[in-house]
Amino acid sequence: MSNIKFILGSxxxxxxxxxxxxxxxxxxxxxxxxxxxxxxxxxxxKLGVKPSRLPIAAFCxxxxxxxxxxxxxxxTMVSDWPMxxxxxxxxxxxxxxxxxxxxxxxxxxxxxxxxxxxxxHLFPGRAPxxxxxxxxxxxxxxxxxAKENTEHDKIESLLKEAxxxxxxxxxxxxxxxx
Amino acid sequence: MSSHNESxxxxxxxxxxxxxxxxxxxxxxxxxxxxxxxAWWIGFTLASLGALLWVVCVGYTFWTGxxxxxxxxxxxxxxDITDFVWWVGIGHAGTLISAVLLLFRQxxxxxxxxxxxxxxxxxxxxxxxxxxxxMGRPWLAYWIFPLPNQYGSLWVNFNxxxxxxxxxxxxxxxxxxxxxxxxxxxxxxxxxxxxTGLRKRIYSILSFGWTGSVKTWQRFEIVxxxxxxxxxxxxxxxxxxxxxxxxxxxxxxxxxxxxxPYFVAGAIFSGxxxxxxxxxxxxxxxxxxxxxxxxxxxSMNKIILVTGSIVGIAYLTELFIAWYSGSEYELYxxxxxxxxxYAWAYWAMMTCNVISPQLFWFKKIRTSIPVSxxxxxxxxxxxxxxxxxxxxxxxxxxxxxxxxxMFYPTWVDVGIFVGSIGLFFTLFLLFLRFLPxxxxxxxxxxxxxxxxxxxxxxxxxGHFPPEQVEHFKHALSSKYDSVTEEDIKELEIKQx
Numbered sequence: 001m002s003n004i005k006f007i008l009g010s011x012x013x014x015x016x017x018x019x020x021x022x023x024x025x026x027x028x029x030x031x032x033x034x035x036x037x038x039x040x041x042x043x044x045x046k047l048g049v050k051p052s053r054l055p056i057a058a059f060c061x062x063x064x065x066x067x068x069x070x071x072x073x074x075x076t077m078v079s080d081w082p083m084x085x086x087x088x089x090x091x092x093x094x095x096x097x098x099x100x101x102x103x104x105x106x107x108x109x110x111x112x113x114x115x116x117x118x119x120x121h122l123f124p125g126r127a128p129x130x131x132x133x134x135x136x137x138x139x140x141x142x143x144x145x146a147k148e149n150t151e152h153d154k155i156e157s158l159l160k161e162a163x164x165x166x167x168x169x170x171x172x173x174x175x176x177x178x
Numbered sequence: 179m180s181s182h183n184e185s186x187x188x189x190x191x192x193x194x195x196x197x198x199x200x201x202x203x204x205x206x207x208x209x210x211x212x213x214x215x216x217a218w219w220i221g222f223t224l225a226s227l228g229a230l231l232w233v234v235c236v237g238y239t240f241w242t243g244x245x246x247x248x249x250x251x252x253x254x255x256x257x258d259i260t261d262f263v264w265w266v267g268i269g270h271a272g273t274l275i276s277a278v279l280l281l282f283r284q285x286x287x288x289x290x291x292x293x294x295x296x297x298x299x300x301x302x303x304x305x306x307x308x309x310x311x312x313m314g315r316p317w318l319a320y321w322i323f324p325l326p327n328q329y330g331s332l333w334v335n336f337n338x339x340x341x342x343x344x345x346x347x348x349x350x351x352x353x354x355x356x357x358x359x360x361x362x363x364x365x366x367x368x369x370x371x372x373x374t375g376l377r378k379r380i381y382s383i384l385s386f387g388w389t390g391s392v393k394t395w396q397r398f399e400i401v402x403x404x405x406x407x408x409x410x411x412x413x414x415x416x417x418x419x420x421x422x423x424x425x426x427x428x429x430x431x432x433x434x435x436x437x438x439p440y441f442v443a444g445a446i447f448s449g450x451x452x453x454x455x456x457x458x459x460x461x462x463x464x465x466x467x468x469x470x471x472x473x474x475x476x477s478m479n480k481i482i483l484v485t486g487s488i489v490g491i492a493y494l495t496e497l498f499i500a501w502y503s504g505s506e507y508e509l510y511x512x513x514x515x516x517x518x519x520y521a522w523a524y525w526a527m528m529t530c531n532v533i534s535p536q537l538f539w540f541k542k543i544r545t546s547i548p549v550s551x552x553x554x555x556x557x558x559x560x561x562x563x564x565x566x567x568x569x570x571x572x573x574x575x576x577x578x579x580x581x582x583x584m585f586y587p588t589w590v591d592v593g594i595f596v597g598s599i600g601l602f603f604t605l606f607l608l609f610l611r612f613l614p615x616x617x618x619x620x621x622x623x624x625x626x627x628x629x630x631x632x633x634x635x636x637x638x639x640g641h642f643p644p645e646q647v648e649h650f651k652h653a654l655s656s657k658y659d660s661v662t663e664e665d666i667k668e669l670e671i672k673q674x
Contacts, residue, residue, distance in 0.1 A: 012199070014626070037199060037368065038622040039395040049392055052400045062408075076324055076333035085337070098342040098419055102349040105412045109353045109405060113360060116401045117386065120394050122363070126387030128370065135390055136368040138199035 006032065007152060008132055008168040009142040009159035014040050016163035017140040021046050023158045024142070029151075032143040035135035054112060054119075061111025062104050069103030070096060129174050139165075186642040186650045190630035191286055192621065193660045194468035197631055199622055202469075203368060206616045209464050210369055214611055217463045222607045228600015235593035236311055244314050246590040252583040253573045257591040258312040259423075260565040261598060264448070265305035266347065266420055267441075267561060270413055271449025272298025273354055276361070277409035280402065285628055286477055288620035289469045292365075293460060294453045295358040296613075300605040301452070302351045304598045309347070311594070339422040346419040353412060357405045360398070363388045364619045417445040424568065431511035431572035434499070440492035444561060447485035447531070451557035454478050456606065458551045460615060467660040469616050472545055476657070479544045482557060486535030489564075493532060511572055519584060520571045523563050530560025545657040630654075630665065638672040 011017040017034065021043070024031055031047060034040075044051070073096045077083075082090035117123060132141045144155055146169070156167045194201075209218070239246050249256055272294040279287035310316045322344040324334050334341050367388035370381035388394070421441035424432035434440075454475070461470040500512035515524045534556050537543045544550070575582050609615070626632055637647050651669055654661045 033391045033393075035390045036392075036395065037203075037364070037390060038619040039399050040392075043392055044396050047392055049396060052397050054397055054400045055404060058404045058408075072324065073336050077336050081330060081333060083335075092337055095337045098339075098415065098422075099336055099345050101411075101415060102342075102345040105408050106349040106352060108408055109356055112404060113356050113401060116360075116397050120397055122386035122388065122394075124386055125383045128367065128382060128385060128387045129389055130371065131389075133371045136364065136371045136388070137203050 002146075002152075002169075003171045004146040004152065004169045005173050006131065006170045007144040007146050007149075007155055007159075008170060009144070009155075009162075009164040010132060010134070010166040010168065011140040011142070011163060012138065012165050013163065014038075014140050017142060018043065018046065020142050020159055020162035020164060023162050024144070024155070027154065027158060029144060029149050029155055029158070032145045035131060035141040035143065037136050037138060037140070040140070054116060057115040058108050058112040061115075062108035064111070065104035065107030066100060068107065069100035072103070073099060131170070131174060132168070133175060184627045184633075186633060186637065186646045188628065189471075189473045189650070189653050189658075190628055190633055191289065191471060191473060191624050192469060192629035192631075193471055193658060193665070195631065195665065197468065197625060197629060199625065202621055202625070203372075203618055205466070205468070206614050206618050206621070207369060207372070209610055210612065210614055211372070215463075218607060218611065221603065225600050225603035225607055228597050229604045230597075230600070231593050232597025232601045235590050235597055236307065238590055239311055239594070240316055244312065246588060248585055248587045248591055250583050250585070252576050252581050253570055253585040255312075255569050255573065256585045257566075257587055257595060258308050260562065260569050261595050262305050262308035262312070263420055263441075263565045263569075264558075264562050265301045265308070265598065265602075267417065267445035267448045267565075268452045268558070269298045269301035269305060269350075269354075269449065270417060270442075270445035271453045272296070272301075273350075273357070273409050273413040274446055274449065275453070276357060277406040277413065280406040281410060285624060286474050288624055289466075289616050290453065290457060290474055290478075291620070292358075292361065292617040293457060293610075293615050294449075295354065295361070296609045296615075297452060297456060297606060298354050298449075299351070299358060300602050300609075301449075302347065302354065303605070304602050306347060306351065307598065307601075308594075309344075339419060339426050342419045343423055346416045350412060350416045353405070353409055357402075357409060360401055360405070361617060361620075362613060364390060364398070365614045365617060368618055369614065414442055417442045429572050430505070430507040431515070431568065433508075434496065436492055436495055436499075440489065440496075443485045443488035443492065444531075444564060447482060447489055447535075448558055448561035450478050450481050450485070451554040451561070454482070454550060454554035455558070458547055458554070460610065464610070464615065466616060469621055471660060472657045475547065475550055476544050479538045479550055482554070483535055483538040483544075486531060486538075486557065490532035493528065510575075514575055515567060515571045518571065518575070520567065520574070523567050524571070527560050527563035527567050530556045531564060534560075541657075547659070630661065634665070634668050637669045640671040 009020055011020060014036065017036070017040070021031060021034070025046070034043060034047070036043075074091070077092075077096075078090045130136075131143055132139060135141045142159070146152065149155060152169065159167050214222070244258075247256070247258065272291075275287050275294040276291040279291075310319045313319055322334060322341060324336075363386055366381055366385040367390065370378055370385045373381055418438040418441065421437035425434055425437035427433060457470055458475070461467055497512055500508045503509075515521070534553055537549075537553065543553075570585050574584060633650070636642065637650075647669055651666050655663075655666055
């Protein structure tokens with residue numbers, strides 16, 4: 001048994017990459033992941049990646065922001081220290097709209113982006129788990145787990161047929177960053 | 179998929195021959211990966227001298243108090259708030275380009291959004307400094323936020339638009355920064371993967387460990403879309419609230435219900451003008467001609483024309499209402515603007531904001547780079563005068579003629595304003611030096627749909643009717659400076 005951990009099909013064109021995915025899937029080769037320098041529309045559906053639930057997180061954080069905003073205003077302006085300014089009502093709802101709105105937007109944005117970073121494991125200083133150094137530049141990479149899919153020659157020929165410019169057999173999952 | 183065939187009637191967003199994905203990366207990263215050229219150093223030296231002036235003048239203001247400014251008992255707000263509103267207004271284009279144009283699926287935003295967003299952030303930083311400086315006791319600036327304190331707690335007055343403004347500006351700054359940085363992540367990763375040594379380490383930290391996997395991109399796109407969705411009402415709310423600083427008062431000339439839309443239009447107007455000023459220089463100096471094309475320049479000029487006309491209508495509406503309302507104070511405020519001691523400022527505003535942008539109706543002018551550049555600066559001069567006119571002419575003739583006064587700026591007023599421009603350009607030049615000035619990943623998206631190269635290929639394969647190709651050729655030859663005659667000759671059906 002070889003030490004090869006991952007097979008990387010490197011494409012120069014996103015359409016060839018999509019073709020490669022189709023060919024591999026037609027031959028029951030499981031794809032580990034793809035790495036691309038730009039978003040490829042329609043690739044999630046092909047790979048069976050579920051739609052993101054981030055909109056739900058965004059809505060929840062936004063709703064939390066609305067509640068916190070209005071609570072802050074109600075507590076400070078109505079409950080804790082109501083002020084009589086010319087006999088006007090302390091609970092002046094129209095005046096509360098701008099701040100409530102801003103707090104809603106702020107919490108929605110920060111909450112959603114934090115969730116995105118948390119779920120995707122993005123944070124300053126994280127060592128990049130890069131499988132192919134050109135995946136952020138001009139190459140579109142299909143990564144295949146070599147232990148699960150043992151017919152390496154067949155995978156290579158499938159990738160080449162689809163137009164891969166290079167097929168790599170890597171013994172390490174991530175290229176070293178040290 | 180990215181390679182759907184876009185109509186040939188649409189002009190290309192990326193020009194040039196043999197533009198591959200690698201070429202895009204190389205072209206855009208030239209200023210980041212190489213030592214800066216002479217133009218950058220000259221610009222940076224001038225800008226940092228300006229920033230130094232700003233430090234001196236703001237320091238002097240903090241040391242002596244705002245008596246260092248030319249304010250008096252009658253004119254209590256002058257250049258400080260004029261400059262604040264001016265900078266906030268300029269700061270509106272970035273979010274507008276990145277958010278509103280994203281929602282409307284305007285692909286031409288892809289090549290200009292990064293620089294515009296950076297500009298937004300730096301403009302808001304400049305604006306925020308005025309807010310802090312004009313408080314008089316800047317070390318107590320945190321009093322604007324509702325923090326528990328030993329006075330009761332005595333809370334801030336949430337009925338006051340000035341408090342709304344603090345919330346609006348700080349939210350706007352935070353959300354713009356987050357939006358900008360999220361968009362930068364994939365591009366920083368690109369720089370990281372091409373760099374070595376210490377640079378690699380630094381960009382590695384900044385890249386947050388971006389890899390570009392399928393799930394990451396999927397989430398990235400969702401995050402961008404939702405941030406765009408929430409930034410759109412946010413950007414409208416910010417200048418609405420800025421206008422309410424004036425509109426909710428009882429000063430004739432300020433107490434107007436049209437202020438919110440009028441201010442928002444003015445903000446977009448001045449913001450696009452500033453983007454135009456910066457991008458025209460950037461495309462020349464950094465050689466981004468193939469990415470910021472004549473289509474981008476013309477589109478921005480069209481927006482300047484539209485918003486300039488909205489602003490013009492707002493000015494005329496104000497005048498009409500001043501007369502029609504029958505309020506003598508209101509009418510006096512406007513007669514004083516038109517014919518009083520500050521008439522020169524009013525007419526400077528009218529000329530720069532209403533009359534000169536109308537020149538953009540002419541295609542020759544709209545597609546001329548030098549003229550566009552000059553007019554974009556004229557717009558921002560006009561927009562500065564607009565704020566000056568609104569603020570100073572409404573204040574300087576008080577209710578009591580005995581307290582009528584004029585405003586004369588001191589060297590500190592002038593120094594803070596000129597210095598803030600220096601600060602802005604210092605930050606912008608540093609941005610261009612260290613981060614990609616064009617969104618690399620987003621431009622790559624355009625290669626297989628909107629690039630000249632792709633369209634040429636489709637024309638050669640005979641995908642389009644000849645009269646449409648003729649139209650396309652005409653559009654290219656009549657304005658694109660980055661397209662050569664050979665490129666146009668290529669647009670013929672070729673037998674395979």
